[in-house]
Amino acid sequence: MLHPRTSGKRRRFRKQPRSSHGGLQRGPCLILVTVDTTELSLPSCIESVAAAAAAVAEFMSRSLIGEDAAFGIDMAVREAVTNAVIHGNKQDEAKTVDLTLKSSPDAVEIIVHDQGAGFNPTEVPDPTKEENILKTSGRGIFFMRSFMDEVSWLIRPEGGTTVRMLKRR
């Protein structure tokens, strides 16, 4: 279980945990918590979605986010981390998903970074088009765009995709 400390200063207080034999442990690693920021490094497994959601809940409670905005932020983070784990890192546990949550008086900013090959967001089909309505997947990015005020992707040529989402207060 995570026990985030809060502090007015940015302070890295814990590195990726290692098991007794030196290998990386399976589980979320809390890298940084300040009053305004939470940074988390997650293994590329489905369980990381719930771990991210738990960190987001704690962050939103600390950041005094309203109920409606909190629902949307929670949904957007779950979908972004799910995409990073499944489509980005393809559940390769040698790769991590990095989640950053930042709160300011004007907005909440969320950054999710994976180590995958990237994709073209403009090529993702619209799930509300008639021919896609009965598809069993493909709604994650639609929810992210629906619930956040800004969503943008940075795909790095050397690999790795960063999605940045903003919810204004």
Next chain:
Amino acid sequence: MAELNITERQAGDVTVLDMSGKITIGEGSVALRTAIRRLLEEGKKRILLNLAGVGYIDSSGIGELVSSYTAIGKDGGQLKLLNLTQKLQDLLTITKLLTVFDVYESEAEALNSYK
């Protein structure tokens, strides 16, 4: 505690699944898929999902509802939804799935609709 709890009961020839918890990627979606597959294997094709206790669903959970709807329909059955929370109703509205699913607020009305 399981992410999604499913209790089965029979109302005439309609199987009602009372669900509570979350239908999200992983355990929740798998629990719903497993329950629907089992009912179809048992020949139970008239299925009503009572979602009153489902406080959260993600895109994977919505996908699983669509998958269940399609699988039951292909088998000659009917899947209907009962007691959507406001949040779930909102999600089905923006995804235009509210026009696909048969949705009820009254169990009696839902059960009658199968006749």
